[in-house]
Amino acid sequence: MRRIVAIVLAVFLIGGVAAAVVAGREEQDKSTATKTVLGVIGSEKAEFFADPDVVKALAAKGYTLKTETSGSWAMEGLDLKGYDFAFPSSQAPADELAAKYGVRQPLPRPFYSPLVVVAHRSAAGVLADNGLATLPAKGNGTFRMSAYLKAAGADRTWQQLKGAERHGELSGTLFISTTDPTSSNSGALYLAAASYVADGGRVADGTAAVNRTAPLMRKLISVQGAQQTSSDAAFRDFISGVGNPLVLVYESQVASLLAQGQDVGDLTVLYPDTTANSDHTVVPLTDEGRALGELLGTDKELRKLAVRHGFRPQGTSAEFTAATAAHTTYLNQKLTGVRQSPVPASKVLHEMARRARG
């Protein structure tokens, strides 16, 4: 099925490439000062690159950027000839792409964002009262992964948690809604973190390891029923008050909404005590692509703009901390008490996702 995805995407991308190349040539005729760079990016960065200030900041450095979006895992199936860079939302697919196209390491990783669980206050309170979360502040807390996995393994329902009866919407199996792990990055990273915790802090390194956690991973996915294909849609449903009480999203989605000054209602952000980071990694395919990737991580203005879109720039955390000072109710700026889960190699993670989806 993933093959089909790749083929469909490839077809549309080829069209996009042709158009972009033509457009690029025209522009180059007009102005030799700017270099047109073509990239394929994960959809969660589309808003960043569409931001007029980002366009301006790039232009100031002599770049005109053309982007096409693709699922991070689908990029492996694309023919990226003609592109200057690919920009998946985590390291595993980036490493695969780098190996495929013989790109030299290290790869530029301009920014990252941890996965978090969003909940309404009622659900977060019940989790805290039952040892599944700690909630020191009103708008953010820590999600206890091992306790959750134990509950999930035992098919625990909300009704079995004390205090849930006060909230009509809290019934049915306790689970986190994620995107489809076979096609979307955040769903796959969820399995990476969950399997790491479930297997006693070991990163899955092959079929035997996948076997050990497969029944639990299958359970985590199958209880959800139909899944969203992008974390964007899942988060918007949540903010709209539709859907499951617990939803897995990127911290950047929450931070971006807060930065825009939007009303988030009684949102509570739960940082899993063991979570996977989305390491937005540039795979340069040309020298221009590499230069652009480096620029995103080093240019002060672009780093600032990345923060505006909720991302954490690599290296110093000062910019993120300063920019989100007004939102500490919701954001755990220093990621205190949050451990980063390693992510299995691409092939292993694919196998894990495929078996979990069933």
Added chain:
Amino acid sequence: MRGGNFEARRSSSVGRRSAGRNGWARTTHGAAAAIALASLTAGCTSATEKPVPSNKPEPGTLRILASSELADMKSVLEQIQQDTGIKVRPTYMGTLDAVNLLGKDKAKGTYDAIWLSSNDYLRLNPTAAQQIVSETPVMSSPVAIGVKNATVRKLNWKPENVTWADIEKAVADGDLTYGMTDPSRSNSGFSTLVSVASGLSDAQSALTDKDVQQATPRLAEFFKGQKLTSGSSGWLAEAYDRRGDVDALLNYESVLKSRKDLTVIRPRDGVVTADYPLSSLTSTSQAVRDDVRRLTEALRAPAAQRLITDSTLRRPVVASVPPATGLDTTRRRELPFPGSRSVADGLLDAYENKLRRPSRTVYVLDTSGSMGEDGRLDRLKKALTDLTGDFRDREEVTLMPFGSAVKSVRTHVVRPENPRSGLDGIRRDTEALTADGDTAIYTSLEKAYEHLGADDDTFTSIVLMTDGENTAGASPAQFDGFYGGLPQAEREIPVFPILFGDSDRGELEHIAELTGGRLFDAQKGSLDGAFEEIRGYQ
């Protein structure tokens, strides 16, 4: 295009019978698009032809394939055009058909975006799902039950506490009857079916095949309370008003809330919610996708959200805008939508063939001399033969061909243990039809009413196909008198006339109106399409 769809339907009915007649395969026919359109028109006439407008791209205009119920967004979209300059050219289609179109990769170049009541269906179809680049919910409405105020009082219900089990009990006790749309043809019907099945199965997470099997006896009991079925929300409401003795309607909250005579209840133990995601397509250019994004943002701006909730009674999707007055804001659990096609198909199959009340239908078929012209009889034979792929288990089908009088009355039952024999019987009798004689419409209709009689255990209806005016037997006035003299239970049997050949629109419209049916137009559209569309009402 329709030919292709019918071919698919036929061949699948030859293969795996139940899958062909039910589930997703049955939704592939083109007629549902027309159902969608039909539900918008206030009158009883409906076009059965799938509209094929020239849908050429036009700069600044977004060609959007939209669920039929989104027609009520006209004023909102006009406002947005004023504010942003983005013009929307909608093509309305039933959700299932739209998914099917995407599943066959036919949206490319014709549509710039998709806007359905929900993408839940779509996600179960891998090919269709892969054509969506991004989707953003624009508004929401949960499945709910609208109950007559008097019935609520009689049942002593506190609306905020009612559960699916309470509804089940009221139905079992004979205190509650209801109407709902056909799940195979209408998104509201399918969402309702999922809500009910989840609510009554005790499933704590997404429904599985086993849950559906286990819940079957309870579900069968529950669906005994269903007194009305319909291919569209619009006709359902009309039929409900006409009947007067049905207690409730199951539909989206926004549809029910527009009626003052109903208490709208979102069952406490969970609902399925339509979230109307505006979705951009992989096949479009970045510039188009950017326009879709701008349109989405405009629709999600607070002013637009207020306009949406006030004018459509759907719920806003931004936290800063409260729902319209009267929409209860307490949260409800969202019942998970089935995660696989086999569960969705299994549920539809169970509903059609086991759970719902079976239907009894008389096909009153004009086989007068004029049907021998222009290959009309052959078209009728083909349409009827095609239709045999669509009959449900337990369904009783009576063919009543007429000319100067009724020529024969042949009844076939699709028995679950041997459906083939019933279906073969229908095909044999269809093949044997010959064209001769005058046109005795009303005398034949009277015979059909006498044949069906009063029957509370089935959905009874009459389909009238005629290609000409009444030339023999009872007059229109005599039929009016006959109908007026029927007992109440028999007056509830609707006639669905099909306009075909040289038949008289006024005459047939009168019959539809008199009996609470609905006119279907096979002059503009095809006879196959009309027969297919009527299935949603049987």
